[in-house]
Amino acid sequence: MDRASTALRALLAGGCVAFSMPPWGWWPLAFVGFALFAHLLDVPSRRSRFLRGWLVGIAWLAPSTVWVIDMTPPGWVVASLLLGAYVGGAAALVPAGRPWTWLAAPAAVAVAEFASTVAPFGGIPLSTVAMSQAASPLGPVARVGGGVALTLATVAAGVALAALAARHRRAAATAAAAVAAVAALAAVAPRGHDVGTLDVALVQGGGPQRTRAVNTDSNLVFQRHLVASAQVEPPVDLVVWPENVVSVDGPFEGSAEEADLAALARRLGAPVVPGIVESFPGRFFNASVVLLPDGSTASRYDKVRRVPFGEYVPFRSTLDGLTGGSVSRLVPTDAVAGTGPAVVDTPTGRAGIVISWEVFFERRARDAIGNGGEVLLNPTNGSSYWLTIVQSQQVASSRLRALETGRWVLQTAPTGFTAVVGPDGTVHQRSGVSEAKVLQQEITRRQGLTWSVRFGPWPSLVVAVALLAVAHLLARRGAPQPDAGSPGTNGTVTGAETAEPIDATVD
Secondary structure, eight states: OOHHHHHHHHHHHHHHHHHTSTTTOOTHHHHHHHHHHHHHTOSSOHHHHHHHHHHHHHHHHHHHTGGGGGTOHHHHHHHHHHHHHHHHHHHHHSOSSTTHHHHHHHHHHHHHHHHHTTSSTTOOOOSOHHHHTTTSTTGGGHHHHHHHHHHHHHHHHHHHHHHHHTTOHHHHHHHHHHHHHHHHHHHHSOOOEEEEEEEEEEEEOOOOSSOOGGGSOHHHHHHHHHHHGGGOOSSOSEEEOOTTOEEEESOSTTSHHHHHHHHHHHHHTSOEEOEEEEEETTEEEEEEEEEOTTSOEEEEEEOOSOOBTTTBOTTHHHHHHHHTTHHHHHSOSEEOOOOSOSEEEETTEEEEEOOGGGGGOHHHHHHHHHTTOSSEEEEOOOTTSSSSHHHHHHHHHHHHHHHHHTSOEEEEOSSSOOEEEOTTSOEEEEOOSSOOEEEEEEEEEEEOOOHHHHHTTHHHHHHHHHHHHHHHHHHHHTOOEEOTTSOSGGGEEOHHHHSOOOOTTOO
């Protein structure tokens, strides 16, 4: 395999995974992409495996994060290289030689992707494997072990294709059987139960996309949502507004905006949950509050997981020095991170809440449901982003959180997408971009814990690490793998016998 051919195969593999992601959503392409990825790993040099995997990762992440160009072209390049390096790291983790490369590949990708949700800056879970499968038949695997389990199953399906193409019938059958077993387990796994109904209204005020707080009239945004709220048809139990649509200097309590919202709650006879921003010298707070019809505040949640370079700037002074202060012009002050549990209390029960970016982190949803949330609210603000990649991936993340928690997820955005997602991951309603829209629906309050909420990703991570360890142990011992459909002596196959004669320096 010459250098150009290797590069083209890596780009094709990464491109397949990229276009399996929302907003394209051609989820079967993920299996093709990982089949090609598994084939590329069949080379003795660990350095070559890393470089091939890195190229796959760049081809995967660059198209699916292209929206970053609108904010910072250099940042997009850095993000593509950095996130692509996680895929390179996954490739370097696997041992050389079939079939042990195939055994380790799903585990390596799952471990590397989990690492990307933790570091840097608390995690950057963009364009994950799990997102690509939110709408696929494998999606329910998320309720067994969250994104880690779903990534394991997705990459294993790709490995099954790779083994089938290489005529390793036993390896293909084993991988396919493992995927089928996990899918069957997901079908019978606990998913929670209904405990009552709830009439909800989600308010989207509308307005243009690709706008930012620094150059937007916050009062105009607030008024759009007040006007759109006239579409709410009583009776209703809960009215949810998006993130950031109420912006005040100083405390929200006692502001004119609070009085207007209290009047709205009184008119509708229902609590209203607006997303508020309180600005103070050198800092601001991003929160959601529950306003009751009598004008009082019942509950408040301050966003815990802040957006790096969006709501705070790591290494601010250093970066300002390198960019001539442009970073601080874009993000003038840092948000104060909340510390409380991800829930708010309403007259009709406790709601879990994850604000915007937090919905990409399954651990935030686990915190919400583990603290008694009977429904999951996701007030968000995607109005500053170019294209609809982020917004589509957020809907996919809401679908994953619904599957993982067994709860209805209510995503509310000022300019789209606002969505109502059922506990089985079905999108029942979704708004268009920029329209003024109210989504109303009767949903159910739910209780009970899925395995994903109860145990988190840890059992799936243990399985992944064990698979990696076993693969490396067997590869070091040179253990043969019988397979009647493969070449070899007396029907056996070893890593050395199946590896193509690839120059380790070809990357």
